[in-house]
Structure formats: C-alpha cells, structure tokens
Amino acid sequence: MSHTILLIQPTSKPDSRTYSDYETKDECMEGVCKIFEEYLKKSNPSTPSITYDISQLFDYIDSLADLSCLVQTPKQPHLYEPHNKDWIKENIYVMLRKQAGK
Numbered sequence: 578m579s580h581t582i583l584l585i586q587p588t589s590k591p592d593s594r595t596y597s598d599y600e601t602k603d604e605c606m607e608g609v610c611k612i613f614e615e616y617l618k619k620s621n622p623s624t625p626s627i628t629y630d631i632s633q634l635f636d637y638i639d640s641l642a643d644l645s646c647l648v649q650t651p652k653q654p655h656l657y658e659p660h661n662k663d664w665i666k667e668n669i670y671v672m673l674r675k676q677a678g679k
Contacts, residue, residue, distance in 0.1 A: 583646055584596050638665065645659060645665075
C-alpha cells in the first residue's frame, strides 16, 4: 500500500493543472487509464463502445503537457518519491500485463 498522488496538466495552460490521490500505485495507474477513456468518450461521442491499444494510451500520455506521480515511501511515510511519464507508462504496462494474465 503506497499512497499515490497523480499530478496532471493536460495543456500548457497553468490553470489546467489538477491532481488526484489514490490508496495504491495500481489504483493510480488505473486512474490514468480511466482519464484516457474519458478523453476518448468525449472525443468520440457518437461511438457506442470505445476500444484502444496501449500505444494509443502511451501517445496520449506523451501528449499531455505534464503528468507525474508522487508515491509515498514505505520506510518514511511522510516522504513522497516523484516519478515521470516514463515511469507511469512502465507501471501501466506491468499492471495491464498482470490483468491480462488473470
């Protein structure tokens, strides 16, 4: 269990910044996927069902002005370790592989 804060800035405008917090790192990675799915739904309102592959998700992540995570350190719970887009993509990939294997 590592409390995780997701920091997201979709555009270059500073007022587009927002954050979400999650109980675990995996919940945060699922949250990133849900943000992308909501983006797809808004971009394709007439499409009844949305499908995508991981490369589209990663392209979306790369298109964001900023995306990062702060993950609580287990040994020092008052400290948070910062992580960038590449770390997020790697952890999403691992999470989706685990889900596919079940």
